[in-house]
Amino acid sequence: MKLEELQQMKEKMEDGYLPQWVVTDPEIYNLEQERIFSKTWLFLGHESELKEPGQFITRMMADDPILLMKNKNGEIKAFLNSCSHRGTRLCTEDFGKKKTHTCPYHGWSYNLDGELIGIVAGNKVYGEKMDKSEWGLRPVPRVESYQGMIFGNLNFNAVPLEEYLGEMKWYFDIMLGRSDGGMEVRGLPQRWVAKANWKMTSENFAADPYHVQTTHRSAVEMKLTPTDPLYASYGHQVVLSNGHGINVITSATGESANKYQGMPESMWPMFEKNLNKEQLEVFSKVTNFVGGVFPNLSFLSSCSGSEGTKHNHLNFRVWRPIAPDKVEIWVWYMIDKELPEDYKEKSYKGFLATFGAAGTLEQDDTENWARIIEASQGRMARDRKLSYNNVANYLMGFDNVEPDENFPGPGIAYPTCYTDHAARSMHKYWLELLMKESEGEG
Numbered sequence: 001m002k003l004e005e006l007q008q009m010k011e012k013m014e015d016g017y018l019p020q021w022v023v024t025d026p027e028i029y030n031l032e033q034e035r036i037f038s039k040t041w042l043f044l045g046h047e048s049e050l051k052e053p054g055q056f057i058t059r060m061m062a063d064d065p066i067l068l069m070k071n072k073n074g075e076i077k078a079f080l081n082s083c084s085h086r087g088t089r090l091c092t093e094d095f096g097k098k099k100t101h102t103c104p105y106h107g108w109s110y111n112l113d114g115e116l117i118g119i120v121a122g123n124k125v126y127g128e129k130m131d132k133s134e135w136g137l138r139p140v141p142r143v144e145s146y147q148g149m150i151f152g153n154l155n156f157n158a159v160p161l162e163e164y165l166g167e168m169k170w171y172f173d174i175m176l177g178r179s180d181g182g183m184e185v186r187g188l189p190q191r192w193v194a195k196a197n198w199k200m201t202s203e204n205f206a207a208d209p210y211h212v213q214t215t216h217r218s219a220v221e222m223k224l225t226p227t228d229p230l231y232a233s234y235g236h237q238v239v240l241s242n243g244h245g246i247n248v249i250t251s252a253t254g255e256s257a258n259k260y261q262g263m264p265e266s267m268w269p270m271f272e273k274n275l276n277k278e279q280l281e282v283f284s285k286v287t288n289f290v291g292g293v294f295p296n297l298s299f300l301s302s303c304s305g306s307e308g309t310k311h312n313h314l315n316f317r318v319w320r321p322i323a324p325d326k327v328e329i330w331v332w333y334m335i336d337k338e339l340p341e342d343y344k345e346k347s348y349k350g351f352l353a354t355f356g357a358a359g360t361l362e363q364d365d366t367e368n369w370a371r372i373i374e375a376s377q378g379r380m381a382r383d384r385k386l387s388y389n390n391v392a393n394y395l396m397g398f399d400n401v402e403p404d405e406n407f408p409g410p411g412i413a414y415p416t417c418y419t420d421h422a423a424r425s426m427h428k429y430w431l432e433l434l435m436k437e438s439e440g441e442g
C-alpha cells in the first residue's frame with residue numbers, strides 16, 4: 001500500500017471520516033500484522049494465573065503460540081510454544097503444572113527455563129557434538145508486567161511497557177492496584193471466534209458508549225439500566241497517549257449511589273490507603289470504567305445486578321485478529337483477591353449473565369460487529385475512490401465539545417462519553433503506525 005494512500009486516509013481521519021473498507025481489506029490486515037502486532041505490547045495474561053513454580057498457560061501473540069511458565073525462582077518466562085527439533089507445538093494443553101515439558105513428536109524435553117534437558121536416545125543418535133544448550137526454546141523478545149498484567153512484545157527495541165501504557169497506568173492503578181494482594185483471575189479465560197474486525201471491537205470499548213442505549217436496549221427493558229437516552233454519556237471520555245482511551249462513566253448527577261462501585265465498606269480503608277486523592281475522587285463517583293490499551297486489549301469494570309444488590313466485576317478482553325473479518329475473543333474475569341468469597345461468587349454470576357460467550361450484552365455487541373463486516377465487503381463499500389461517500393462517520397463532538405480542565409485524572413478529558421475524540425485518536429495512531437515503515441522504505 002502506498003504511503004500517499006495512508007496519508008490521504010489520515011487526512012480524512014483528521015476530518016472525522018474513516019474509509020469503510022479498512023475493516024475487510026486483506027492488504028490492510030497484512031500491514032497491521034507486520035507494523036502493529038509485531039511491534040506493540042500485547043496482553044498475555046495475569047500473574048494470578050501462574051501462582052506456583054511449574055504452573056503454565058498457553059496463549060497467542062498475533063499468530064504465534066506462546067507458552068508461559070513460572071520457573072523455580074518464581075519468575076515468569078514466555079517462549080514460542082514450538083519444539084526446537086522439528087517445530088511442532090510443544091505444549092498442547094491450555095494450562096497445568098509440570099516440571100518438564102516433553103514434546104509429543106520425538107520426546108525432547110525442556111525445563112521451566114526453556115532449556116533442552118532431554119533427548120530420546122541422546123548421544124546414541126546424535127553423537128557427542130550436539131550441544132543441548134543451543135537448542136532451548138525461543139524466548140519472547142520482551143516480557144514485562146504492570147499491576148500483574150503480563151504483556152509480551154516481539155520487538156526487542158520497543159519502549160518499556162510502562163512508558164507505552166503512559167497515562168493509562170493511573171487508571172490501571174485504580175482498577176487493579178486498589179486492594180492489597182491485587183486482583184485474581186477466576187476460572188479460565190473464555191475464548192471464541194467471532195465475525196468482526198479488531199479495530200471495531202477495540203473502538204467499541206475504548207471510545208463508544210454511544211451504542212449502549214440502542215444495542216443493549218434489552219437491558220433497559222429488563223430495567224437493569226436507566227431509560228434516559230443519555231445514560232451512558234455522563235462522565236468523561238479521556239483520550240490517552242499511544243491510541244489508548246477510557247470512558248469514566250458516572251450517573252447523571254456525577255455522583256454514584258454506590259460508592260467505590262458498590263464494593264463492601266470493609267474494603268474502603270484499603271482503597272483509601274492505596275490510592276491518592278484524585279484517584280479516590282474518580283473511583284468514588286464512577287459507575288463504569290470502559291476502555292482500551294491499543295491495539296487490542298479492552299476492559300470493562302462495571303456493576304451488575306438489580307439496585308441494592310449490585311456487584312462489581314472487572315473483565316479484560318483481547319481481540320486477536322485471525323483474518324480481516326475474524327477475531328478470536330479472549331475474556332478474563334478478575335476480582336479483588338481480598339473480597340469476601342460470597343461477594344466474589346455473586347459478582348462472577350453477574351459477569352457470566354452479562355459478558356463472556358453466553359452473556360446477553362456480549363452477544364448484542366457481537367451481532368453488530370458481524371453486520372459491519374457483512375455490509376463492508378461488497379463492491380460499493382470497498383470502492384477506494386475517496387470521492388465516494390464510502391466512509392464511516394466519526395464526527396461526534398468534532399467542534400462542539402471542549403476538554404474539561406478540572407477532571408482530576410491524566411489525559412485529555414472531555415465532559416461527555418458521547419463523543420468520537422477517543423475513536424479519532426485511536427484511528428490516527430493506527431494510521432501513524434501503518435505509515436512508519438513506509439516512510440523508512442522510501
Ligand code: FES
Pocket residue numbers: 083084085086087088103104105106107108
Ligand atoms: Fe519435538 Fe521432534 S518435534 S521432539
Ligand code: FE
Pocket residue numbers: 211212215216361365
Ligand atoms: Fe456494548
